[in-house]
Amino acid sequence: MDISHCDPKGLIHESYRMEGIQASECRSIFLDWALSLPEGVETRDAIEMLIVHLGSKHPDHPMTQVLEEGSVEMRTPKRRGGWRSRPRN
Structure with missing residues (x-):
């Protein structure tokens, strides 16, 4: 994948x-x-x-922090709620 697609x-x-x-910005x-x-580009x-291409050149930039937070969020599985999470008797 090319950086322009990202x-x-x-x-x-x-x-x-x-x-x-x-x-915040x-x-x-x-x-x-x-x-x-x-469509077709995986977030x-x-x-x-x-x-890799931008954040590594600017490690202290706030956008790098936002990208890293987004990366962690994409890897963290979400808890399922609702009736599926309730114990069954």
Whole structure:
């Protein structure tokens, strides 16, 4: 997969160029980025590629932190709720 497929609008790339950007702004950009991923691009794979290509060059940038948080969230299994989680008698 090419880096341009991971960030087709260039949102993540541009966030790294913004001086003084805050983590809250990075989270908003990340959400817009995630919603605009083309069909067939796996979010987890795209995040990992962005971390390698952009985050590794800017380890202290708030977007790197947001990407890493997103990567962890994609790997963490979610607890099932509702009737499936209730004990049966």
